[in-house]
Amino acid sequence: GENVEQHPSTLSVQEGDSAVIKCTYSDSASNYFPWYKQELGKRPQLIIDIRSNVGEKKDQRIAVTLNKTAKHFSLHITETQPEDSAVYFCAASPRGGNKLTFGTGTQLKVEL
Amino acid sequence: GAVVSQHPSWVICKSGTSVKIECRSLDFQATTMFWYRQFPKQSLMLMATSNEGSKATYEQGVEKDKFLINHASLTLSTLTVTSAHPEDSSFYICSAQDRVSPLHFGNGTRLTVT
Numbered sequence: 001g002e003n004v005e006q007h008p009s010t011l012s013v014q015e016g017d018s019a020v021i022k023c024t025y026s027d028s029a030s031n032y033f034p035w036y037k038q039e040l041g042k043r044p045q046l047i048i049d050i051r052s053n054v055g056e057k058k059d060q061r062i063a064v065t066l067n068k069t070a071k072h073f074s075l076h077i078t079e080t081q082p083e084d085s086a087v088y089f090c091a092a093s094p095r096g097g098n099k100l101t102f103g104t105g106t107q108l109k110v111e112l
Numbered sequence: 113g114a115v116v117s118q119h120p121s122w123v124i125c126k127s128g129t130s131v132k133i134e135c136r137s138l139d140f141q142a143t144t145m146f147w148y149r150q151f152p153k154q155s156l157m158l159m160a161t162s163n164e165g166s167k168a169t170y171e172q173g174v175e176k177d178k179f180l181i182n183h184a185s186l187t188l189s190t191l192t193v194t195s196a197h198p199e200d201s202s203f204y205i206c207s208a209q210d211r212v213s214p215l216h217f218g219n220g221t222r223l224t225v226t
Contacts, residue, residue, distance in 0.1 A: 034214060034215070041203075041220075041222070042219070042220070043205060043217040043218060043219050043220050044156065044205070044217050045217075046214055046215070046216075049214055089155060089156065098144070098146075098209045098215050099146065099158065099161060100146070100156075100158070100207075100215060101158070102155045102156045102157075103155065104154075104155045105154070105155050
């Protein structure tokens with residue numbers, strides 16, 4: 001089955017700096033890669049996603065890049081703000097399915 | 113957008129009792145729903161895939177007789193934790209997808225077994 005690894009497990013940045021979270025996946029059949037933000041005790045919220053036919057996608061301060069050959073994808077948050085502080089999860093899903101395998105999560109802390 | 117409602121949001125039960133958690137897709141039909149479990153400070157682990165009108169598919173290591181899943185309609189899936197024990201205390205989250213939107217999660221259920 002799919003295995004998704006995520007790094008780093010914790011990340012502290014100063015407000016205004018950029019944050020980068022990286023994930024690798026094992027199943028070459030995976031073709032959908034969403035990123036979720038989860039605040040304590042709440043549901044994961046989809047913040048951005050990318051499909052395997054695209055190498056990069058951007059939405060305001062958030063961007064995701066995908067390298068299919070190397071089987072890794074990354075989340076980039078620019079101009080970080082305190083409200084960006086949360087746990088971020090990457091995930092991967094196989095072709096034709098929506099069964100997600102999640103990464104282990106990254107606790108992002110944006111300090112003033 | 114697609115909305116998934118999960119109930120209850122939290123429940124406390126005594127060891128040995130059973131607890132039912134409901135997951136509803138409010139404005140779309142979901143032939144497939146997924147149940148995840150999340151322990152504190154850990155990732156979401158898929159427990160099972162719930163298929164409308166058929167048996168659920170369980171992930172390796174998940175006891176199907178302990179975690180009963182019923183997907184009786186296109187808008188409702190239920191997870192029943194039978195004979196709950198303290199180690200079953202966790203955050204249970206369902207998810208569902210319509211044909212055009214990405215996966216949507218319910219609000220989750222915090223289960224505490226005393």
